[in-house]
Amino acid sequence: MTDFEQIFGRVPVMAILRGMGVDRSAALSNTAWDLGIDSVEVPLQTDEDERALREVVRLGAERGKLVGAGTIVRVEQVSQAQAAGAAYLVSPGLDPAVVRAAQDAGIPILPGVATPSEVQLALSLGLTWLKAFPATWLGAEWFGHIRGPFPQATFVATGGINASNAAEFLDAGVRVVAVGSALEDASQLERLAELLASR
Structure with a gap:
């Protein structure tokens, strides 16, 4: 089974393409890959999202990239x-x-957590990679506090992250930050490229 060490590799940024439809999802996944972002997630909430996921998976396969499905909230979605x-x-x-x-x-899952109890429960379920959500609501300081009792947890920060605050979260010990709309902003793309080059 592929694990998150392989999925994220050494790249500290992932892309989330929420509700963007097939064409925009395809275009922005290529933007992300061209920028050096390996991991692309397509949230799965509608039939259109499923079509977008299938297309991004197809494009990713051509480039040797793995694609994830997000907003998995029901067993049948697995x-x-x-x-x-x-x-x-x-x-x-x-x-x-x-x-x-x-x-x-046999498929890796990254669940969202926001409290010590949720982190502890996730670890008891055999998970070590966790999604901290919503990250900007939690704040970068949260990660320093939570790492004390749970040093084995590795965090992906999602929710409100963009080129202007991504470094703050990475400096706080987050392994990966997730961006979305930043991929459609030329000025943010430039800053994300600089961030990727510096890590």
């Missing part, structure tokens, strides 16, 4: 995402039933 070609799953929260379904299916 098989749906796998059928569409997703290599990993991302959830906004922590649902043990969804985590177990993903583990049974």
Whole structure:
């Protein structure tokens, strides 16, 4: 089974393409890959999202890139995402039933956490890579506090991250930050490229 060390590699930025439709998702996934961002997530909430996920998976396969499915909140979405070609799953929260379904299916899952109790529960389920969401609401200082009792946890920060605050979260010990609309802003793309080059 592919794990998140392989999925994210050494690149500290991932892209989330939420509700962008097939064409925009295809274009922005290529923008992300061209920039040096390896990991692209397509949230799975509508039939159009599933079509977008399948297209981005197809494009990723041509470039040797793995694509994830996000907003996995129900057990049945695990098989749906796998059928569409997703290599990993991302959830906004922590649902043990969804985590177990993903583990049974042999696909890595990144659940969302925002409290010490959720981090502890996730670790008890055998997870070490966790999504801190919403990151800007938690604040960069949260990661320093949470690392004390849970040094084995590795965090991906999502929610409100862009080129102007990404470095703050990475400096706080976050392994990966996720960006979305920044990929459509030329000035942010330039700053993201600088960030990637400096890490």
